[in-house]
Amino acid sequence: MNFGFTKEETDFKNELHGYLLKAIDANVKHECEHYRIAAPAGPYTKELLAKMGEKRWLAPSWPREYGGLGYPDMFRSILIEELDYFGMRPPMSLAIVGPTIFRHGSPAIKAEYLPRIANGSIHFAIGYSEAQAGSDLGGIETHAKKENGTYTINGGKLYTSHFHVADYIWLLVVTDRNAKPRLKGMSLLIVDVHSPGISSIPLLTMCDERTNQIFLDNVVVPVDNLVGQENRGFYYLLEDLEYERAYQGGAVAGLSRIMENIKVFLNSEDGSHLKSNPLVRAKLAELSTEIEVGRLMYWKVASMLNANEQVIFEGSVAKVFGSELTKRLANFMLDITGLYGLLESTSDYAVLSGKPELFSRQTLIETIWAGANEICRSVISNRALGLGK
Amino acid sequence: MDMKLSETQIILQRSARDFLAKEIPKALVRKLEVEGKWHVPELWGKMAQLGWMGLVAPARYGGSENSFEDLCVLLGETGRACLPGPFFSNVVGAYTLLSAENKKYREELMPGIVEGKIIVTTALEEVDSGDAPRQSIRAIKQRDNLLVSGSLLFVPDADVADYVIAPVTIENSGRDVSLLILERQAISQITLLKAMMQNHLFAIKLNDVPVNPANIISERESAQSVIESVMQKARIGLCAQMAGAAEQVLEMTVSYAKERVQFGKPIGDFQAVQHHCADILIAVEGIKLLTYEVARKIDNNLPCTGIVFNAKAWVSEAFDGILTLAHQVHGGAGFMKDHDLPLFFKRGKYWKCSYGNPAFNYERGAEALIA
Numbered sequence: 001m002n003f004g005f006t007k008e009e010t011d012f013k014n015e016l017h018g019y020l021l022k023a024i025d026a027n028v029k030h031e032c033e034h035y036r037i038a039a040p041a042g043p044y045t046k047e048l049l050a051k052m053g054e055k056r057w058l059a060p061s062w063p064r065e066y067g068g069l070g071y072p073d074m075f076r077s078i079l080i081e082e083l084d085y086f087g088m089r090p091p092m093s094l095a096i097v098g099p100t101i102f103r104h105g106s107p108a109i110k111a112e113y114l115p116r117i118a119n120g121s122i123h124f125a126i127g128y129s130e131a132q133a134g135s136d137l138g139g140i141e142t143h144a145k146k147e148n149g150t151y152t153i154n155g156g157k158l159y160t161s162h163f164h165v166a167d168y169i170w171l172l173v174v175t176d177r178n179a180k181p182r183l184k185g186m187s188l189l190i191v192d193v194h195s196p197g198i199s200s201i202p203l204l205t206m207c208d209e210r211t212n213q214i215f216l217d218n219v220v221v222p223v224d225n226l227v228g229q230e231n232r233g234f235y236y237l238l239e240d241l242e243y244e245r246a247y248q249g250g251a252v253a254g255l256s257r258i259m260e261n262i263k264v265f266l267n268s269e270d271g272s273h274l275k276s277n278p279l280v281r282a283k284l285a286e287l288s289t290e291i292e293v294g295r296l297m298y299w300k301v302a303s304m305l306n307a308n309e310q311v312i313f314e315g316s317v318a319k320v321f322g323s324e325l326t327k328r329l330a331n332f333m334l335d336i337t338g339l340y341g342l343l344e345s346t347s348d349y350a351v352l353s354g355k356p357e358l359f360s361r362q363t364l365i366e367t368i369w370a371g372a373n374e375i376c377r378s379v380i381s382n383r384a385l386g387l388g389k
Numbered sequence: 390m391d392m393k394l395s396e397t398q399i400i401l402q403r404s405a406r407d408f409l410a411k412e413i414p415k416a417l418v419r420k421l422e423v424e425g426k427w428h429v430p431e432l433w434g435k436m437a438q439l440g441w442m443g444l445v446a447p448a449r450y451g452g453s454e455n456s457f458e459d460l461c462v463l464l465g466e467t468g469r470a471c472l473p474g475p476f477f478s479n480v481v482g483a484y485t486l487l488s489a490e491n492k493k494y495r496e497e498l499m500p501g502i503v504e505g506k507i508i509v510t511t512a513l514e515e516v517d518s519g520d521a522p523r524q525s526i527r528a529i530k531q532r533d534n535l536l537v538s539g540s541l542l543f544v545p546d547a548d549v550a551d552y553v554i555a556p557v558t559i560e561n562s563g564r565d566v567s568l569l570i571l572e573r574q575a576i577s578q579i580t581l582l583k584a585m586m587q588n589h590l591f592a593i594k595l596n597d598v599p600v601n602p603a604n605i606i607s608e609r610e611s612a613q614s615v616i617e618s619v620m621q622k623a624r625i626g627l628c629a630q631m632a633g634a635a636e637q638v639l640e641m642t643v644s645y646a647k648e649r650v651q652f653g654k655p656i657g658d659f660q661a662v663q664h665h666c667a668d669i670l671i672a673v674e675g676i677k678l679l680t681y682e683v684a685r686k687i688d689n690n691l692p693c694t695g696i697v698f699n700a701k702a703w704v705s706e707a708f709d710g711i712l713t714l715a716h717q718v719h720g721g722a723g724f725m726k727d728h729d730l731p732l733f734f735k736r737g738k739y740w741k742c743s744y745g746n747p748a749f750n751y752e753r754g755a756e757a758l759i760a
Contacts, residue, residue: 135656136651139652159721205724205725206724206728206731206734277748327713334746339742340523340542342739347584349582361585364724365721365724367717368717369721373717374717
């Protein structure tokens, strides 16, 4: 086994780290901290991503013609871990949309979207979930009818995060209502958010993060906006899901950053009375170890992808472990800070910059999204253990 | 043995539940939170008319002399309803007045409290929560007066209370605190603490405020025993609110599991979801039994120092676990601001931290077990 990075990988990691340390200012930090769903939450983060795009850092593993550096896939995983360390979840364009277009898009679609994704000038909202279709995407109703070189889309989506800041929606639609199973009748379309017929209402989460409900009323897009083949959309989506799970749960660099802050707090005057408490110390050691375990689970998936191996259930392992660990860490922060931990960051008396209360709210969703942990556990028992098939 | 509520308790529970469901539905609670409001005077008046403010008060003040256990039944319903306002603060305030040796304030204020015309809160969080208090108030003697300065945090409902009872260190008394009652108007500064979307925790500040020494309602050693006895009821009162809230969360979660269809059937047909619901039920049962057992001990003056701390810790952790599972079953819907579940989530975190977090309470519980 080899757990180390190559010299090139280490250099890239260090360069990124040094850059982000300077480039992430208070504005970007604020946007990322208050919008844990994914980047970019607003203009400052968009601007930073565009600057990184100029350096070809956003899609390092794509060929130069698409705006990348032609590096191995490992560099993408390094990028995502570094962003996570600074509290920025990867933009959907890089995590989901770009890789799928790269693998399945027509030459025309690739030429149109990949360079702009790589230079950080366009962003995507993911349009999968609907009111009756969350864990069960087979239940989506939004329909696209093909005629005269266009698709006419009708339906609606729920929890469409980023719609209000994105340029396009990555839309899962039904293109064959008679398909059995239904998953064989779904396609992925790229839809401009400004297309006539699209409207939205904001939905606020319990962390005041904005997501959206969107309505699609006779929205017309050219057939050229179809990604890959018709009726294969769900299967394209599945290919990225295990990687998404790996970084959603397993990209725990952000947790190690939080752990660093906890240690600073315990060494400060406010936290010094806790530092000698054996319960606090045991929990601190346990969580630090778990963060290392979660990190290794993420890198296992990353190294498999780098070797072009198929990730079958390993992303789900990282997701279940990492998301539950994230909640445990949030609870730990609140447990050791007590009522002070309930204070929001703007309070004069806040400890750990208000992170305990915010994090305990934000992390609730992490065992739910990207495949609820119940679904992930079924994935593991079916695919890894052959149970319940 | 009979582990059921008594008939009168069932009547109290039903009438409170119906009243609160009608007067303060969850949609209204959420609306108030968004508007930054917490106390609803009209509702307060109606609650007073029902006799809630005097439920455990002696008859000579107009109270009905019910047991602490009966009060826990009512607190369960306020927990279930996510009742905003100073009801619980006032309960703790009234118990403090009733336990303190000072007669003057007790005689003056209790009838008004029972009628719902006077609200008394306490500033006891920092004196008995495990953390070395980071804030405190001190008094020095100056001619006939006490000159009081300092600040205290996490004072519930200080903006609407007519009186605040606060621990104070009087010069040369070392770390011993006495209990001082202050009119709200005498407090130099009352600032809302922005705390996990709650609108009822405040910082109070006193800048050299002259106070009549008669406002000391309990001194040193006796103040310590007043605080201990009041905190026992406060801790179990928190448990009682969690018991009622937990039962409601179980009901909500089970109905959602029966309604929400995915993969062609209600999600409650899946074993993973069934087990979450079963685990919630187990925790609800445990919370109710432990809470009422300890309440009964308090009513009967049985030794319960250790179990009070342990119950506070265990119940709040169990409630936290219930919320985690309930959120898991509700999925994205329960994560939205306009859902009822976040109301319980936020209160759960507050209840868990209030009067000491679990580690502190367990530590005190352990002291009683292996002193």
